[in-house]
Amino acid sequence: MIKRIDHPRWRDRNKIQTEPVVELRGVSFAYDDRTVLTDIQLEIYPHDFYGIIGPNGSGKSTLLKLMLGLVTPDAGEVLLWGKPLTENTNRARVGYVPQKATAFNASFPATVAEVVATGRIGRRGLFARPNPQDREIVADCLERVGMADFAHRHIGQLSGGQQQRVFIAQALAGEPELLLLDEPTVGVDSEQQSLFYDLMTHLNHDLGLTIVMVSHDIGVVTERVNKLACVNGRLFYHGEVSLFKDRQTEILSRLYGQVVEVVYHHH
Ligand SMILES: Nc1ncnc2c1ncn2[C@@H]1O[C@H](COP(=O)(O)OP(=O)(O)OP(=O)(O)O)[C@@H](O)[C@H]1O
Numbered sequence: 001m002i003k004r005i006d007h008p009r010w011r012d013r014n015k016i017q018t019e020p021v022v023e024l025r026g027v028s029f030a031y032d033d034r035t036v037l038t039d040i041q042l043e044i045y046p047h048d049f050y051g052i053i054g055p056n057g058s059g060k061s062t063l064l065k066l067m068l069g070l071v072t073p074d075a076g077e078v079l080l081w082g083k084p085l086t087e088n089t090n091r092a093r094v095g096y097v098p099q100k101a102t103a104f105n106a107s108f109p110a111t112v113a114e115v116v117a118t119g120r121i122g123r124r125g126l127f128a129r130p131n132p133q134d135r136e137i138v139a140d141c142l143e144r145v146g147m148a149d150f151a152h153r154h155i156g157q158l159s160g161g162q163q164q165r166v167f168i169a170q171a172l173a174g175e176p177e178l179l180l181l182d183e184p185t186v187g188v189d190s191e192q193q194s195l196f197y198d199l200m201t202h203l204n205h206d207l208g209l210t211i212v213m214v215s216h217d218i219g220v221v222t223e224r225v226n227k228l229a230c231v232n233g234r235l236f237y238h239g240e241v242s243l244f245k246d247r248q249t250e251i252l253s254r255l256y257g258q259v260v261e262v263v264y265h266h267h
Contacts, residue, residue, distance in 0.1 A: 019082050020045050021178050021210045022067055027076035029062060036062050038234045040076070044227070049204045050212045051225035051241075055256055058232040060214040061099060064180050067212070068096055080178070092122040095176030097167050099183045099214075112158070112166050113138055113151040119173030141169040145199060161192030168199070179203070181213045185220070197224045218252070230255045 020043035027040040037059045044050050052060050065071045066078050069085045078085045080094070116138045117130055124134060142148045145165040150158065155166060164184060171179060185193045201224065203209040215221045222228065228244050230237040236255045237244055244251060 020079070021048070021081060022212070023079040023082075024063075024066065025077045025079070027066060027073045027078060029059075029066060029071060029073050031062075036233065037066075037231070040231075040235055042229055042235065042238045044210060044212060046210055047204065047208055048210050048212075048227050049200065049225045050210075050227045050229070051221040052212065052214045052229045052231060053216070053218050053221060053255075054231040054236075060231055061182050063229075063231060064096075064182055064212065064214060067180060068094065092174060093177045095119075095171030095174050095179045097164075097171050097179075097181045097184055099186075108154070108156045110155050111152050112142065112147060112155055115155050115166055116141055116169045116173050119170035122174045137173055137175070138169075141172040142166075144172065144203075145169045146195075161188045161196075164188060164192075164196065165199075172203075176209070178210045178212070181211070183214050183216065185215065185217065193220065200224070222248075232256075 022042075022044040024040045024042050027037060028035065029037045040063065052063060054060050062071065066073060067080070069078070069091065072085075117134065119141070120130065120134045120137065124130070130138075139148065139151070142151055145168050147162065147165050147169060150162065150166075155163060158166065168181075168184070171181075185196055188196065197220065200211055200213070204211050213221070213225070222241055222245065226241055227239060228237065228241050229235060230244075230251055232255050237247075237251045
């Protein structure tokens with residue numbers, strides 16, 4: 001699975017990448033008549049590890065859904081790799097781990113390997129039988145997330161943190177170049193959380209995967225991502241984390257409407 005991602009254009013990290021992977025141009029969106037996002041303008045570039053933070057109900061998940069084409073903007077445009085989403089034939093290049101993916105019924109009748117194999121559907125079609133290459137990719141993705149030993153266990157019998165790794169493997173099985181994750185560390189203990197971020201850093205640095213992640217935990221996120229969007233109906237900040245940190249108190253108090261103390265976890 002790495003071969004396709006590990007293309008020379010991904011390897012040369014010093015080369016200036018001019019085309020954003022994701023671009024939102026003046027995007028507004030309402031559920032029925034309730035406006036959730038207004039005039040969102042942002043670009044996400046190859047190799048970005050991009051965090052999205054904001055209060056509850058501020059439109060973070062909706063922002064990801066716009067990038068995925070699960071909802072369509074009322075105004076403005078969403079582009080992936082320079083093409084409007086409506087014309088995009090490359091959705092298979094995007095991996096998605098939705099919110100609460102880990103709230104799994106313990107009796108769900110599927111093994112870890114079967115769940116990860118469903119991540120191949122975008123590549124080989126719904127009814128095609130898995131071939132040896134599919135099986136190799138599934139095994140490789142489980143290995144990558146440290147879950148190879150659990151391949152034949154039932155998904156419902158795993159802990160939240162283990163299930164989370166399986167769903168990341170499922171997304172990776174589609175060989176994405178862009179990985180979108182919605183609150184992936186909710187309900188995961190701090191040790192698993194740290195391992196999760198190590199895995200994301202590995203995928204981002206070593207495989208050149210572009211990662212966009214919604215999170216509540218400002219302290220951890222700002223230690224790990226390189227770019228950040230602060231959203232609450234509109235964008236309050238969008239850009240380098242280093243520049244965010246210089247103005248963090250002011251940005252966060254505008255974003256949350258109160259003074260916010262950021263807790264940093266040191267491991
Ligand atoms: N399918 C839907 N239909 C109607 N309203 C919705 C729908 N999905 C979300 N909303 C509303 O839109 C607003 C933004 O929701 P969204 O899930 O994008 O926020 P969020 O920042 O991800 O929230 P949280 O941090 O609580 O997960 C919320 O007020 C929510 O209640």
